[in-house]
Amino acid sequence: MSYTERENILKYNRQMAVTTRPRLAVTADDGKLKRKKFYLEGYNMSDYMVQLVNVTKRFGDSPAVDNISLDVRQGEFLTLLGPSGCGKTTTLRMIAGFEHPTSGDILLNGESVLGRPPFARNVNTVFQSYALFPHMTVYDNVAFGLRMKKIPGKQIRQRVLEMLRLVQLEGFEERMPDQLSGGQKQRVAIARALVNNPQVLLLDEPLGALDLKLRKQMQMELKHLQQQLGITFIYVTHDQEEALTMSDRIAVMNRGIIEQVGTPREIYEQPVSVFVAAFIGDSNILEGTVTDRTTSGTGIVVEGCRVSLSFRNGMVPGQRVYLSIRPEHMFLSVPGCVGDGPCLPGRLVDRIFAGSFVKSLVALQSGKQVTVSENGLPACCEPGDEVIVGWHPGKEVILSDAQPGDAPSQSYIAGNAGAGKCVDVGAGCRTAGAGVYR
Ligand SMILES: Nc1ncnc2c1ncn2[C@@H]1O[C@H](COP(=O)(O)OP(=O)(O)OP(=O)(O)O)[C@@H](O)[C@H]1O
Ligand SMILES: [Mg+2]
Numbered sequence: 001m002s003y004t005e006r007e008n009i010l011k012y013n014r015q016m017a018v019t020t021r022p023r024l025a026v027t028a029d030d031g032k033l034k035r036k037k038f039y040l041e042g043y044n045m046s047d048y049m050v051q052l053v054n055v056t057k058r059f060g061d062s063p064a065v066d067n068i069s070l071d072v073r074q075g076e077f078l079t080l081l082g083p084s085g086c087g088k089t090t091t092l093r094m095i096a097g098f099e100h101p102t103s104g105d106i107l108l109n110g111e112s113v114l115g116r117p118p119f120a121r122n123v124n125t126v127f128q129s130y131a132l133f134p135h136m137t138v139y140d141n142v143a144f145g146l147r148m149k150k151i152p153g154k155q156i157r158q159r160v161l162e163m164l165r166l167v168q169l170e171g172f173e174e175r176m177p178d179q180l181s182g183g184q185k186q187r188v189a190i191a192r193a194l195v196n197n198p199q200v201l202l203l204d205e206p207l208g209a210l211d212l213k214l215r216k217q218m219q220m221e222l223k224h225l226q227q228q229l230g231i232t233f234i235y236v237t238h239d240q241e242e243a244l245t246m247s248d249r250i251a252v253m254n255r256g257i258i259e260q261v262g263t264p265r266e267i268y269e270q271p272v273s274v275f276v277a278a279f280i281g282d283s284n285i286l287e288g289t290v291t292d293r294t295t296s297g298t299g300i301v302v303e304g305c306r307v308s309l310s311f312r313n314g315m316v317p318g319q320r321v322y323l324s325i326r327p328e329h330m331f332l333s334v335p336g337c338v339g340d341g342p343c344l345p346g347r348l349v350d351r352i353f354a355g356s357f358v359k360s361l362v363a364l365q366s367g368k369q370v371t372v373s374e375n376g377l378p379a380c381c382e383p384g385d386e387v388i389v390g391w392h393p394g395k396e397v398i399l400s401d402a403q404p405g406d407a408p409s410q411s412y413i414a415g416n417a418g419a420g421k422c423v424d425v426g427a428g429c430r431t432a433g434a435g436v437y438r
Contacts, residue, residue, distance in 0.1 A: 055104035082253030277324035327373035
């Protein structure tokens with residue numbers, strides 16, 4: 001059996017993964033490979049609704065999407081999150097069939113759809129601009145796709161009204177798009193996309209044009225709708241808060257590649273690159289160099305001051321690293337106090353009251369400014385005072401060799417739990433009080 005023939009059988013099997021149709025098996029009873037049809041008992045649908053396999057899209061010489069692979073599960077709410085121009089829309093358009101990958105494969109429900117036009121993929125898209133037909137009523141906008149499919153009128157009516165009820169637009173059937181608010185228009189666009197019963201709904205910044213309050217409300221509604229219908233949603237946004245609140249998983253994109261895929265919690269608490277740490281939520285990114293390693297700890301000079309952190313695998317003296325520490329994991333104290341955790345000296349620059357918490361801006365001795373977020377008003381100091389910035393041991397995530405905003409470093413260093421210690425402020429570290437922080 002030739003290589004091509006074998007590849008074809010594998011491809012066929014992959015396509016059949018979504019059905020109960022017979023699959024081809026490669027058998028080797030007598031040492032020769034043969035084709036044989038068989039049925040898989042109780043075989044279910046593919047676990048993955050959408051799969052991107054080494055997908056690249058080039059416009060001219062530059063890749064808009066660069067060799068990405070991603071598996072999206074059935075019924076999952078997956079968000080593509082990243083800054084402007086990172087390739088989110090291009091990825092979505094390739095799944096929908098509006099763009100063709102330069103290389104790689106796209107599977108829907110286990111079946112390659114590369115040769116299929118958009119209308120032959122069971123996928124619908126909701127755009128930020130709504131793209132409603134301005135000369136049609138709400139009812140006609142939603143009914144459009146079903147009419148194109150020549151569904152009987154009675155069924156169309158039933159389905160359209162059901163969809164309008166779902167998006168809370170009952171009674172709006174005869175309105176024209178220009179008689180609707182932004183949120184209502186977006187609901188019509190969602191109803192129009194859902195009426196065809198797609199397996200996958202692609203949403204490209206669907207709430208981008210709405211004001212903050214409506215946006216928050218629609219986020220909840222969309223999430224609820226997705227859970228109710230069990231449809232796979234692939235949602236595009238550059239708003240990290242929106243991604244964190246709505247998604248089952250987030251794929252963080254940067255410059256055409258996927259830097260990390262994970263649950264909102266994983267992405268937030270265990271970023272794998274400086275880019276992800278800086279892009280998701282507020283984070284203090286501190287520069288450091290590994291100085292020494294013992295079985296109990298790792299010495300690192302952080303922003304010019306030496307601290308001892310719990311032992312990490314994979315770190316060698318001389319290695320440049322970045323520490324990502326969330327503001328809520330940091331706290332302030334007065335110079336001279338002896339703490340158990342790692343800490344750095346600095347000067348309190350400003351303090352901002354933000355309702356339930358207070359943000360303190362502290363200039364470290366290296367000149368780096370960090371943000372400390374604490375509940376209530378910290379009693380220890382006033383702007384202008386010398387302070388100590390500490391953090392809870394093990395709350396730092398250590399990342400190596402990438403400037404904030406750079407191409408990714410996948411070298412997340414494992415084992416971030418454990419005790420850390422401020423052992424020595426070193427010659428370059430001016431201390432305001434008598435303290436040596438141990
Ligand atoms: N048709 C095209 N021709 C040439 N370049 C394109 C085309 N479409 C997109 N690009 C480029 O590909 C890159 C990715 O674009 P894309 O629209 O996917 O970004 P995005 O992540 O959706 O950004 P935004 O958040 O601004 O919508 C950009 O550099 C863009 O200029
Ligand atoms: Mg876009």
